[in-house]
Amino acid sequence: MNRAILIALSLVLLSHAMAAIALIVNSTDSSKLGLTDGQRSAGQTFFGSGSGLPPVKDGQELRPRW
Numbered sequence: 001m002n003r004a005i006l007i008a009l010s011l012v013l014l015s016h017a018m019a020a021i022a023l024i025v026n027s028t029d030s031s032k033l034g035l036t037d038g039q040r041s042a043g044q045t046f047f048g049s050g051s052g053l054p055p056v057k058d059g060q061e062l063r064p065r066w
Helices: 003-026 037-047
Strands: none
């Protein structure tokens, strides 16, 4: 066999194997990945609520505090 044909065939086989692995991994139940209500509330108390930063006052500069 020609070397180019062998390389092309191996690349095709590798791409099919990677596609099969991706399908197997993605077929798992994705509902288990979400957080429960207890985990979500614990994360909000530890990291703070999910709200954004307070608005910038007039004339206040946005500089780092270091």
